[in-house]
Amino acid sequence: MAGDAREALLDRCVNLLKEGGFSQLSLREIASGAGTSHRMLLYHFGSREGLLTEVVRRVEAEQRAALADLAAELDDPVEVSRRFWRRLADPALAPAERLFFEIYAHALFDKSWTDSFRASVIAAWAGPVEELFTHFGWAGPEARRRARLSLAATRGLLLDLLITGDRDVLDAAAELFAELITAPPPTGA
Amino acid sequence: MAGDAREALLDRCVNLLKEGGFSQLSLREIASGAGTSHRMLLYHFGSREGLLTEVVRRVEAEQRAALADLAAELDDPVEVSRRFWRRLADPALAPAERLFFEIYAHALFDKSWTDSFRASVIAAWAGPVEELFTHFGWAGPEARRRARLSLAATRGLLLDLLITGDRDVLDAAAELFAELITAPPPTGA
DNA sequence: TAATTCATGTACCAGATGGTACATGCGATT
DNA sequence: AATCGCATGTACCATCTGGTACATGAATTA
Numbered sequence: 001m002a003g004d005a006r007e008a009l010l011d012r013c014v015n016l017l018k019e020g021g022f023s024q025l026s027l028r029e030i031a032s033g034a035g036t037s038h039r040m041l042l043y044h045f046g047s048r049e050g051l052l053t054e055v056v057r058r059v060e061a062e063q064r065a066a067l068a069d070l071a072a073e074l075d076d077p078v079e080v081s082r083r084f085w086r087r088l089a090d091p092a093l094a095p096a097e098r099l100f101f102e103i104y105a106h107a108l109f110d111k112s113w114t115d116s117f118r119a120s121v122i123a124a125w126a127g128p129v130e131e132l133f134t135h136f137g138w139a140g141p142e143a144r145r146r147a148r149l150s151l152a153a154t155r156g157l158l159l160d161l162l163i164t165g166d167r168d169v170l171d172a173a174a175e176l177f178a179e180l181i182t183a184p185p186p187t188g189a
Numbered sequence: 190m191a192g193d194a195r196e197a198l199l200d201r202c203v204n205l206l207k208e209g210g211f212s213q214l215s216l217r218e219i220a221s222g223a224g225t226s227h228r229m230l231l232y233h234f235g236s237r238e239g240l241l242t243e244v245v246r247r248v249e250a251e252q253r254a255a256l257a258d259l260a261a262e263l264d265d266p267v268e269v270s271r272r273f274w275r276r277l278a279d280p281a282l283a284p285a286e287r288l289f290f291e292i293y294a295h296a297l298f299d300k301s302w303t304d305s306f307r308a309s310v311i312a313a314w315a316g317p318v319e320e321l322f323t324h325f326g327w328a329g330p331e332a333r334r335r336a337r338l339s340l341a342a343t344r345g346l347l348l349d350l351l352i353t354g355d356r357d358v359l360d361a362a363a364e365l366f367a368e369l370i371t372a373p374p375p376t377g378a
Numbered sequence: 379t380a381a382t383t384c385a386t387g388t389a390c391c392a393g394a395t396g397g398t399a400c401a402t403g404c405g406a407t408t
Numbered sequence: 409a410a411t412c413g414c415a416t417g418t419a420c421c422a423t424c425t426g427g428t429a430c431a432t433g434a435a436t437t438a
Contacts (some may be wrong), residue, residue, distance in 0.1 A: 004300075005385080020236040021298040023212040027426060038426080040386070048426065051210040098297045105294035108287045108351055122353050141361070149342065151363040152349050156341030159348075162297055164311050172330070179265040215395060227396080229416070239397065322420080382437075387430105394425070403416080408409100 006044045009036060010111060014058050017099065018095035021053065021102050053113040056103055061118050062096060067128060077136045081150070081178035088158055091169070098162060125151055136182070153177050193234045198225060202240065205246050207284035210291050211241065242302040245292055249309050251285060266325045270339070270367035277347055278360070285349060309352060314340050325371070335370060342366050 012034040022030070027048045031038040045051040070087065071080060088097070104121065107114035126147050133143035157177070161170045206214070216237045220227040234240040257275060277286070293310065296303035315336050322332035322339075336345040346366075350359045 006420065023295070026424075028424080037387075039388090043385075050256060057369075068307070092221070101297060102294040104352070105291045106210070108290060109220070118352060122349055122355075145361040145365050147357060148349065148358050149346070149354075152345030152359075153338065153342040153366070154341065154345070154363065155348060156345030157338070159293070160311055160337065160341050163307060163335055165291070166311075169334060169337050170341075173336040173341065176334050177338055177342070180372075216397090217395080226417075228418090231397065232415075379415100380438080384433105384435080386433080388431085390423100391428075393437085395423080396421105398412100398421075399419085401416105401418080405414090406413080408432105 009034065009040070009044060010054055010058060011088060013035075013041075014055055014099075017055060018099045018100070021099065021107070022055070023102065027051070049113050053116075056114055056117045057095070059100055059103060060117050060124075063120070064124055067125060069127065071132055074132070074135060077182035078130075078178050080132065081182060082175070084150075084154060085157070085174040085178065086169075088154060088169070089161060089174070094162060099164070101159060122151070150177075150181055153181075197221065198229070199243055199247060201225075202230075203244055207288045211244070211293070212289065232294075232377075233268065238302050242305075245303055248281060248285070248289055248292060249306050250312075252289070252309070253313055256314060263321075263324060264350060266321075266371035267367050268322065270371060271364070273343060274340075274346070274363040274367070277343065278350060278356070278363070283351060286347060290348060290351070309323070311340070325354045339366075339370055342370075 013030055016030065016033040017025070025033075026038075027041055028038040030051070036042075041048075041051055043053045045054055066087070070084060074080065087093075091100050097148075103114060103117055107121065110118075126144075129150055130143050130147035133146045138146055154174075154177075157170050157174055161167065199260050202219055202258055204220060205222040211219070214222075215227075216230055218228040219240070229240075230237075230240055231259075234243055255276070259269075259276065263269065277284075292303060292306055296307045296310065299307075315333075318339055319332050319336035322335045343366075346359050346363055350356065352360075
């Protein structure tokens with residue numbers, strides 16, 4: 001297939017950027033780190049921005065994939081919430097998440113190559129999580145705000161974990177949140 | 190005084206960077222945006238990194254200052270928590286906060302000029318907030334995790350607000366959190 | 379096998395980059 | 409009034425930047 005090599009190349013670039021970020025990496029540095037030439041990056045992606053656009057799309061897709069099987073088994077709410085955190089706090093994901101937050105920061109300044117990211121970073125998650133709360137018995141706006149708060153708290157905890165590495169306190173904090181957010185069942189236990 | 194001009198210059202740089210971020214601004218662009226020459230920036234700060242170090246220090250100081258008078262009146266916990274959010278969600282602070290998160294992202298990759306930031310971004314807040322929870326009756330580790338969770342949730346909500354602007358939902362989510370985190374008073378109402 | 383397309387290398391470009399050398403103005407101290 | 413140190417301007421530097429032009433191999437197709 002044609003775009004096969006391109007995809008493999010993108011893979012290697014994304015993996016590279018997960019290690020050290022992209023903001024101060026030149027096209028040539030990215031290329032050499034990914035085992036190719038800056039000429040090839042331009043051939044496949046048109047420009048540095050074109051490459052970053054694809055990188056962002058990829059990270060966004062990984063995000064979606066991570067969400068997909070998260071609510072697979074819908075047992076009790078606290079357990080779902082715990083799974084949520086346990087999954088994200090996995091050290092193996094740290095590089096990907098650092099890259100995620102770096103893109104997030106650039107998106108705050110409306111960089112045009114972050115368009116797809118901005119569109120999905122909240123929306124793609126808020127919907128499903130809201131449905132989850134609905135499923136567990138919270139109605140309409142109450143489910144919405146609970147979903148939004150869950151998303152925010154989780155990301156905040158993750159950001160803290162990534163920068164301090166204080167896993168114990170943050171695991172405890174995440175556990176507390178799981179209990180708090182699901183605590184008073186709306187219709188009664 | 191001597192370093193007076195330098196301080197004023199730093200002021201103008203920080204204000205400029207609040208608007209569009211710094212990651213892709215060259216020394217010359219920063220200089221011209223701040224109404225000076227790149228020569229002057231190098232004169233006062235030694236290098237681009239030197240400048241960024243000072244910028245980071247400044248943003249970190251602003252952070253501390255914002256914290257200072259926050260817990261001034263210690264009435265009831267929910268109200269303190271509300272004040273916390275109302276203060277941070279002020280649209281006038283948005284540019285400063287975007288810059289804050291941009292620095293945060295760079296700190297995730299251990300850029301050396303973010304040292305002071307990394308050291309204080311959590312520590313400077315966790316302590317005081319923990320004391321607050323202690324003051325309201327939660328003991329030791331419980332106060333600690335509650336403080337950490339509060340910090341995380343607030344920052345997560347802020348990050349969401351900055352990128353979506355969905356003020357209504359997020360105000361509602363923040364209100365919910367204020368209620369949840371302070372809800373079951375440990376020793377009784 | 380001839381033609382065409384895709385992938386890749388080499389060489390180059392104009393412009394910007396961070397940083398330096400050196401001159402010079404301008405206010406205070408003497 | 410001469411001197412001295414801080415502040416600032418001009419000019420320059422080697423290096424790197426994203427991007428392009430052009431050649432050429434290596435398949436695929438006709």
